[in-house]
Amino acid sequence: MTTMSEIILTPELRPLGKSGLLVSPIAWGMWRFGQSTVAEGRALIDAAFAGGVTLFDTADIYGFNGSDGFGDAELLLGKVFAEDAALRDRMILATKGGIRPPLPYDQSTAYLTEALDASLTRLGVESVDLYQIHRPDILTHPQEVARALEDMVTSGKVRAIGVSNFTIPQIRALEAFLTIPLASLQPELSPLELAPVENGLLDLAMERDHAVLAWSPLGGGRIGSPEDDRSKAVAAALDVVAEQAGVSRAAAAYAWIMAHPARAIPIVGTQNASRIAEIADVYKVRFTRQSWYDVLIASRGERLP
Numbered sequence: 001m002t003t004m005s006e007i008i009l010t011p012e013l014r015p016l017g018k019s020g021l022l023v024s025p026i027a028w029g030m031w032r033f034g035q036s037t038v039a040e041g042r043a044l045i046d047a048a049f050a051g052g053v054t055l056f057d058t059a060d061i062y063g064f065n066g067s068d069g070f071g072d073a074e075l076l077l078g079k080v081f082a083e084d085a086a087l088r089d090r091m092i093l094a095t096k097g098g099i100r101p102p103l104p105y106d107q108s109t110a111y112l113t114e115a116l117d118a119s120l121t122r123l124g125v126e127s128v129d130l131y132q133i134h135r136p137d138i139l140t141h142p143q144e145v146a147r148a149l150e151d152m153v154t155s156g157k158v159r160a161i162g163v164s165n166f167t168i169p170q171i172r173a174l175e176a177f178l179t180i181p182l183a184s185l186q187p188e189l190s191p192l193e194l195a196p197v198e199n200g201l202l203d204l205a206m207e208r209d210h211a212v213l214a215w216s217p218l219g220g221g222r223i224g225s226p227e228d229d230r231s232k233a234v235a236a237a238l239d240v241v242a243e244q245a246g247v248s249r250a251a252a253a254y255a256w257i258m259a260h261p262a263r264a265i266p267i268v269g270t271q272n273a274s275r276i277a278e279i280a281d282v283y284k285v286r287f288t289r290q291s292w293y294d295v296l297i298a299s300r301g302e303r304l305p
Contacts, residue, residue: 004288007259011052011283014263016092017183017211019160021129023092025258026279027055027213029267034063034072036271038079043273045080045087051279057186057213057267059096059134060119070101074122081124094130094213095119096164096186098137107137112148116157132162132186136170146177153180162186164215168204175208184211189264191234191256191295192219202262214257217266223253233298241291247281255285256295 013022028048033041048056056077063072074095081088097115100106116131131152133145152158162184163171175182185205187196193216196202205212218224219231226232235249242252254266268279297303 004290006286006288007292009255009258009283009285011280013054015211016055016130016160017162018181018209019130019183019211021092021160021183023055023211023265024053025263025265026051026053026254026282027057027094027265027267028053028276028279029215029269030056030058030073030077031062031269032073032271033058034069034074034076036076038076038083041076041080042083044271044276047273047276048268048279049090051276053268053279054090055092055094055213055265057094057096059099060115060122061096061099061101061134064101066101071118071122074119078122078124088125092129093123093125094132094162094184095123095128096132096134098133099135105135105137105139107133107140107145107148109144109148109151112145113151116152120157127157127159129159130162130184131158131160132164132184133166135165136163136167142170142173143177146174150178150180160184162211162213164213168200171204182208182210184213186213186215186267188216189214189257189266190217190219190223191238191253191299192222192231194296194299196264197260197296202260202264205262212262212264214264214266215269217257217268218250218253224250230299230301233301234295237291237295237298240294241285241287245281245284245286247284248278250275251278251281252285254279254282255287256292258282259287259292 063069160183164186238252
């Protein structure tokens with residue numbers, strides 16, 4: 001009797017697209033980071049470092065509650081850097097811009113230039129490693145967006161560029177006007193959000209060597225606390241693999257994302273240090289083709305043809 005081959009995940013750094021930057025296979029995100037104190041924020045960053053994370057993802061909109069708080073996550077990170085400037089050099093720092101409440105979006109050259117400078121000021125740094133457009137602005141021509149992004153790199157304020165929540169046609173339109181590589185795509189991707197798997201986004205990423213940064217890898221909490229039949233079926237399929245590896249369901253969900261040949265990088269969003277510590281457990285997980293497809297089938301709710 002033969003044993004099914006297993007998909008092995010390793011913690012080695014990998015290229016961030018064609019940017020020349022090397023990043024960890026899993027990232028930590030700061031969506032709710034602005035609600036912490038400086039000491040708490042530092043503890044969370046240390047926990048992420050301990051889990052092998054080098055890629056830290058934030059955005060100017062993180063902290064915004066609908067009326068205020070815009071920039072709070074960046075401000076807090078800047079305060080952490082102010083207490084220990086050496087932390088900045090230990091991480092690949094990514095931020096995003098282009099959301100401008102209450103418009104909601106603005107990717108004009110003037111605004112993106114302003115937004116980047118404001119982010120750098122809040123962070124207290126001279127440059128970021130990755131700057132991504134957060135959500136597409138339908139009213140800005142992709143040529144103008146491309147020019148703004150290239151100016152950021154030329155200025156030395158940004159090392160690599162990417163986009164978040166763009167459709168495939170939007171990505172292609174932007175790339176048609178770029179003379180530098182688009183390093184990353186940041187879609188929502190989880191065992192409960194299969195669009196990038198099924199609509200060709202991951203295939204495009206493999207074709208063009210884009211890094212894929214997966215936001216909400218736990219399905220907005222639905223994988224940890226499933227309530228509907230679909231979420232419960234996915235959780236049960238993940239639990240089979242998690243129990244075999246002796247890890248949490250969350251670690252199995254991250255591993256499921258990472259097992260795809262596009263080598264997507266899950267962005268862990270928890271602000272709990274003990275749960276951040278589970279990041280290292282992802283490398284204990286061993287999916288086979290059968291167990292990986294079992295999760296996919298549970299999410300689709302029907303057998304594959």
